[in-house]
Amino acid sequence: MKKLLLSLTLLCASLAYGQRDPKMDAFIDDLMSKMTLDEKLGQLNLASGGVPGVVGAAVGQDEAIRKGYLSATGGMDPAATQKAQEIAVKESRLGIPLLIGLDVIHGYKTIFPIPLAISCSWNPELIRKSARIAAEEASAFGINWFYSPMVDIARDARWGRIAEGSGEDPWWGSEIAKAMVKGYQGDDLSAPNTVMACVKHYALYGASEAGRDYNTVDMSRVAMYNYYLPPYKAAAEAGAGSFMSSFNVVDGIPATGNRWLLTDVLRDQWKFDGFVVSDAGSVGEMTAHGMGDLQQVAALALKAGLDMDMGANAFIWTLKKSLDEGKVTRQEIDQACRRILEAKYKLGLFDNPYQYTDPERQKKALSPEYLQTARELAGESIVLLKNDRQILPLQKTGKIAVIGPMGNTRGELFGTWVMLREEAPARSIFEAVKEVVGDRAEVVYAQGSNLTEEPMLLAQTGKNTTPTETLIEQALETAKDADVIVATVGEPSGWSGEARSRSDIGLPECQKALLKALHDTGKPVVVAIMSGRPLTLSWENERFDAILEAWHGGTMAGYALADVLFGDRVPSGKLTATFPQSVGQLPLYYNSLNTGRPYRADFWATTKYLDITNDPVYPFGYGLSYTTFDYSDIQLDRAVASGGSGTINATVKVTNTGTRTGDEIVQLYIGDPVASISRPVRELKNFRRITLKPGETQGVTFRITTADLKFYNSELEHVWEPGEFNVCIGPNSRDVKTAKINWTK
Ligand code: BGC
Numbered sequence: 001m002k003k004l005l006l007s008l009t010l011l012c013a014s015l016a017y018g019q020r021d022p023k024m025d026a027f028i029d030d031l032m033s034k035m036t037l038d039e040k041l042g043q044l045n046l047a048s049g050g051v052p053g054v055v056g057a058a059v060g061q062d063e064a065i066r067k068g069y070l071s072a073t074g075g076m077d078p079a080a081t082q083k084a085q086e087i088a089v090k091e092s093r094l095g096i097p098l099l100i101g102l103d104v105i106h107g108y109k110t111i112f113p114i115p116l117a118i119s120c121s122w123n124p125e126l127i128r129k130s131a132r133i134a135a136e137e138a139s140a141f142g143i144n145w146f147y148s149p150m151v152d153i154a155r156d157a158r159w160g161r162i163a164e165g166s167g168e169d170p171w172w173g174s175e176i177a178k179a180m181v182k183g184y185q186g187d188d189l190s191a192p193n194t195v196m197a198c199v200k201h202y203a204l205y206g207a208s209e210a211g212r213d214y215n216t217v218d219m220s221r222v223a224m225y226n227y228y229l230p231p232y233k234a235a236a237e238a239g240a241g242s243f244m245s246s247f248n249v250v251d252g253i254p255a256t257g258n259r260w261l262l263t264d265v266l267r268d269q270w271k272f273d274g275f276v277v278s279d280a281g282s283v284g285e286m287t288a289h290g291m292g293d294l295q296q297v298a299a300l301a302l303k304a305g306l307d308m309d310m311g312a313n314a315f316i317w318t319l320k321k322s323l324d325e326g327k328v329t330r331q332e333i334d335q336a337c338r339r340i341l342e343a344k345y346k347l348g349l350f351d352n353p354y355q356y357t358d359p360e361r362q363k364k365a366l367s368p369e370y371l372q373t374a375r376e377l378a379g380e381s382i383v384l385l386k387n388d389r390q391i392l393p394l395q396k397t398g399k400i401a402v403i404g405p406m407g408n409t410r411g412e413l414f415g416t417w418v419m420l421r422e423e424a425p426a427r428s429i430f431e432a433v434k435e436v437v438g439d440r441a442e443v444v445y446a447q448g449s450n451l452t453e454e455p456m457l458l459a460q461t462g463k464n465t466t467p468t469e470t471l472i473e474q475a476l477e478t479a480k481d482a483d484v485i486v487a488t489v490g491e492p493s494g495w496s497g498e499a500r501s502r503s504d505i506g507l508p509e510c511q512k513a514l515l516k517a518l519h520d521t522g523k524p525v526v527v528a529i530m531s532g533r534p535l536t537l538s539w540e541n542e543r544f545d546a547i548l549e550a551w552h553g554g555t556m557a558g559y560a561l562a563d564v565l566f567g568d569r570v571p572s573g574k575l576t577a578t579f580p581q582s583v584g585q586l587p588l589y590y591n592s593l594n595t596g597r598p599y600r601a602d603f604w605a606t607t608k609y610l611d612i613t614n615d616p617v618y619p620f621g622y623g624l625s626y627t628t629f630d631y632s633d634i635q636l637d638r639a640v641a642s643g644g645s646g647t648i649n650a651t652v653k654v655t656n657t658g659t660r661t662g663d664e665i666v667q668l669y670i671g672d673p674v675a676s677i678s679r680p681v682r683e684l685k686n687f688r689r690i691t692l693k694p695g696e697t698q699g700v701t702f703r704i705t706t707a708d709l710k711f712y713n714s715e716l717e718h719v720w721e722p723g724e725f726n727v728c729i730g731p732n733s734r735d736v737k738t739a740k741i742n743w744t745k
């Protein structure tokens with residue numbers, strides 16, 4: 001009888017998990033039958049490089065690994081990583097290998113632009129390739145697990161971590177999430193050159209109130225399902241091996257201990273079958289959230305569906321006691337342990353625990369081929385915001401003055417999360433411009449201003465040695481007989497990323513003073529901005545003819561900008577996050593709902609401010625080229641479709657009306673003006689990249705199906721509702737052509 005029950009339970013479990021690998025199950029059954037409770041709890045413990053104080057006396061990391069108290073560790077130092085793995089395999093009782101994790105966010109040694117930047121390339125294949133290269137490099141140095149991709153939707157540029165994600169759009173964010181998972185994990189997770197993805201931060205972390213990091217999130221389920229959850233779901237469906245819980249609360253319960261989130265949605269609805277790790281210390285932080293003492297919060301997290309505790313030592317310290325007291329069950333511990341062992345199995349670690357350290361493959365790091373891909377992606381990420389009087393591209397002649405505090409630094413162009421970056425192959429903007437023009441032009445440089453003179457920001461940046469006034473005088477002297485000025489301004493790497501929120505997202509006053517002085521020379525000025533977030537640029541947009549957003553472009557940032565400045569690359573990037581006029585407008589995003597009183601300038605009581613319009617400076621999807629494109633009206637093959645299998649083809653003709661060959665990112669949006677819940681004015685559904693020669697015209701056809709009409713209704717069902725829709729096609733989310741269609745039952 002007992003046996004029958006057991007096999008029934010096993011059957012149900014295997015059905016619930018979908019396709020199982022019987023060989024893996026048998027291997028792990030056998031392994032777990034030999035494990036003590038302490039060893040099982042050890043598998044639930046990640047201590048990143050530190051020394052966990054384990055049950056009673058604190059022990060060093062080596063001893064913790066030997067005793068089986070550690071499942072995973074950080075991969076900062078390849079030699080230490082290799083040693084740790086050897087101890088785990090050779091000196092622990094059962095020889096269970098370690099997961100070696102690292103925050104490889106936009107490259108390991110070859111650093112690509114920050115994620116926000118690469119999302120502006122609208123090139124999923126190149127994005128996948130960058131993820132592939134990161135995995136190729138890191139997996140040769142012992143690393144088998146990336147804490148990436150970060151897929152948090154962000155609508156508030158105050159939040160410093162907007163740099164780490166793909167901007168504000170759920171559809172595009174989902175496409176990138178899939179490309180990243182595919183790039184990291186490849187087709188075979190057990191291959192030595194693939195690593196396991198960890199999708200973070202689950203969930204809604206990007207909606208931290210007022211852009212303050214770690215802050216409260218409070219959101220309706222309808223908003224979660226329609227706008228914030230899709231990229232996590234897409235990553236899960238793409239086969240991501242692990243997820244990381246976020247720091248914030250969801251429905252008042254910290255994500256790390258939120259059973260609805262970690263089990264009902266992630267596992268039951270989305271069928272995710274990997275494991276979930278906490279964010280660094282987030283199990284312990286549940287105490288500060290008001291969820292009880294360490295023992296209580298650890299039990300809560302385990303029961304919610306969290307499998308691994310990163311950095312809090314809460315599982316390893318308290319779960320044994322909770323088991324004795326009946327506060328958690330043996331099955332719950334076994335379940336988490338099994339999921340983690342499965343990940344190790346899938347990575348091939350039990351077959352060859354050392355396959356992720358390979359001196360031969362290490363030699364390929366920073367190879368010319370990788371650096372070339374980084375240069376290409378950095379170039380494609382640059383967004384041309386303004387180019388009046390065709391100041392750009394520049395000629396490689398005469399005298400060019402590179403002026404500004406971002407112009408002669410290599411390090412500050414890398415962006416956030418670049419622990420293992422190497423500056424040798426990088427060039428500053430000044431260095432790269434000099435190299436690219438060779439002896440055809442004279443290139444000079446002056447710093448021009450400090451990065452900031454704000455006391456609190458200075459604490460991030462380091463003390464100033466020269467007042468900006470003096471720097472401006474020197475710069476004007478340097479630029480005196482220059483033909484053109486490239487003003488290199490913005491944020492250094494350390495002003496965005498984790499715990500790097502800003503309340504004012506404009507250029508600091510001293511940098512604006514420099515820009516003003518350069519403007520007053522009457523010379524042509526190109527403003528090149530490096531930043532980790534959208535900035536408020538009204539003042540700059542009003543005064544300057546040429547503005548480029550170059551973000552933090554990684555190792556090849558300097559070269560990539562030089563390529564664009566001189567037209568060796570024609571810019572094609574388009575923004576994935578709205579650039580507001582003012583912080584007071586935040587959150588500002590293109591896929592907003594209509595209100596009952598949509599903005600009207602001529603009526604006093606509509607959705608607006610007294611002192612400013614609702615317009616962004618640059619909308620979502622926006623970006624210019626060195627050529628110009630004209631869009632025809634939309635042509636439909638039919639205006640009415642019916643049923644779930646109906647389709648409508650919508651076509652625009654795009655013409656290159658300028659004088660250069662260029663790429664255009666043609667965007668499809670759909671609006672649903674009548675539905676059972678209020679729907680956004682329009683939502684991105686697809687895009688197409690086309691290359692057009694001067695004078696060339698190309699038809700671009702989007703095939704619309706009911707999949708493009710679906711949304712989550714009040715019951716959280718994914719449905720489309722018959723009725724009228726607006727099909728919008730254009731070069732950005734604002735300047736679109738619109739056609740009405742009808743979709744009947
Ligand atoms: C961050 C995560 C990161 C983790 C491990 C946390 O503070 O929120 O994004 O993966 O640290 O370094």
Ligand code: BGC
Pocket residue numbers: none
């Ligand atoms: C206001 C209410 C007011 C009503 C009647 C509305 O526009 O929102 O507060 O009571 O007018 O005057």
